[in-house]
Amino acid sequence: MARYLLRRTAFLLGSLLLAASLLFVLLRLLPGDPANALLSIGATPEQIAAARRQTGSDLPLPEQFAAWLGGLARLDLGTSYVSKLPVGGEIAARLVVTVPLTLLAFALAVVVAVPVGFLAAHRAQRWYGPLLSGFAQLGIAVPVFWIGMLLVTVFALRLRLLPAGGFPREDWAEPGRALAALVLPVVTIALVMSASLIRYVRSATLDVLGSDHLRTARALGESFAGAMWRHGLRNAAGPVIAVLGIELATTFLGAVVVESVFALPGLGTLLIEGISEHDYPVIQGVLAVSTFVVLVIGFAADVAQRLVDPRLRTRLGRS
Numbered sequence: 001m002a003r004y005l006l007r008r009t010a011f012l013l014g015s016l017l018l019a020a021s022l023l024f025v026l027l028r029l030l031p032g033d034p035a036n037a038l039l040s041i042g043a044t045p046e047q048i049a050a051a052r053r054q055t056g057s058d059l060p061l062p063e064q065f066a067a068w069l070g071g072l073a074r075l076d077l078g079t080s081y082v083s084k085l086p087v088g089g090e091i092a093a094r095l096v097v098t099v100p101l102t103l104l105a106f107a108l109a110v111v112v113a114v115p116v117g118f119l120a121a122h123r124a125q126r127w128y129g130p131l132l133s134g135f136a137q138l139g140i141a142v143p144v145f146w147i148g149m150l151l152v153t154v155f156a157l158r159l160r161l162l163p164a165g166g167f168p169r170e171d172w173a174e175p176g177r178a179l180a181a182l183v184l185p186v187v188t189i190a191l192v193m194s195a196s197l198i199r200y201v202r203s204a205t206l207d208v209l210g211s212d213h214l215r216t217a218r219a220l221g222e223s224f225a226g227a228m229w230r231h232g233l234r235n236a237a238g239p240v241i242a243v244l245g246i247e248l249a250t251t252f253l254g255a256v257v258v259e260s261v262f263a264l265p266g267l268g269t270l271l272i273e274g275i276s277e278h279d280y281p282v283i284q285g286v287l288a289v290s291t292f293v294v295l296v297i298g299f300a301a302d303v304a305q306r307l308v309d310p311r312l313r314t315r316l317g318r319s
Contacts, residue, residue, distance in 0.1 A: 005303065012299050017069075019291045024068050027284060033057055034280040038081055055081065055280070072288065078281035080274075087285035090270060095289075096171050098259070098266035101182055102252045105189035110244065113194040117201025121209060133202065139195025144254070148188040148261040155184060165263035185262045189255070193247055200243040207239075241308060245301025249294040 035051035043051070052058040056067060071078060077087035120132040156164035162184055168177045256268025263269075267286055274282030 004306070008299060008302065012295055015295050016292060019295070020069060020072060020288060021065070023284060023287055023291065024065050027280065028061065028064075032278065034081070034278070036278055068284070077285035077288065080282050081279050082277050082282075087281045090282065091267065091285055091289055093171075094265060094267045094270045097167055097264050098252070098255050098268065100178075101185055101189070101255055101258070101264065101266060102248070104182060104186045105193060106244075106248050106251055108186060108190035109193035109197055109247070112190065113197035114201055114240075116194070117198040118205050120198065121202040121205035124206070132198070136195045136198040136202075139191060140199075142192070144188060144192045145257055145261050147191055148184070148258060151184045151188055152262075165261070167264050181262075181264070185258050185264060188258055188261070189251055193251055197240075197243065197247060201240055204239045241301055241305045245297050245304075248301075249297045252293055252297070253290060 033052065034055045034057045035048065038051040038054065039047060049058070056064055059067075075088065077091065079085065080087055080090060083090065116132055116136075120129050120136070123129040152164050155162050163181050164184075165181075167181045168174055172178050255266060256271060258264070259266040259268040260272065267290070270282060271286040273279070274286060
């Protein structure tokens, strides 16, 4: 296991380096110069040259890339061209909204999807088994922004039970107001995410229910609950953990849509602002942090999958 962790860590570091390189190259392929964010219409050649020196775009690309990697190694994401503030500080301020939004939605989706997916598989022959599966299919097909607008219309505009959008200026100084602002966005994400998870939980449960070891345990007199707990849970948990990692990463990346619908000052909103203002340090910083989070989630899910699933640990020991 130690060798496996070392290999996975080396792969994670290599993936981060590759992602940083691709991010740098792709942004430099975009039309325009980063210095344009500092210039107004009718700028003189002297002002353009000064802006390019300030942004570093006058340097050769290899030197710009080396400076970019050096900053990442020091956890320095640069300074915003527009606000003149450190990008790292701006991202940290926005993560105060995006991280709770993602984790709360993820937790709610898991709480809903696991029992519903198990029930849809265990009671597949009953009338409500296919009905639950049908609702899951419908949830996947409905766009997330449409669900968000529907929830706002019902619970904010008509019933006036929850705020339609925005976030307290004091952030989490008043937890009640902050949580109230996140209720509708969290439910919006959780509904879409749980619909996808229900399908995977149902599929994994059906595989376990039809397995030989579960039938053998039942034939030896073990109860259904005991057989599932002893022999089925870990085998079903492996594929589900892998999907959970993917869904958590997707939720984090997809928060930009929900943050736009509910006017939340999160990481997605910061990225949109950076793109509209051609603020390259902000764009690079947000994308770098998002990539890092996604890769770390994948790393953690892969390790957890091998810790839980005994079959994967056996293969690991033979390799």
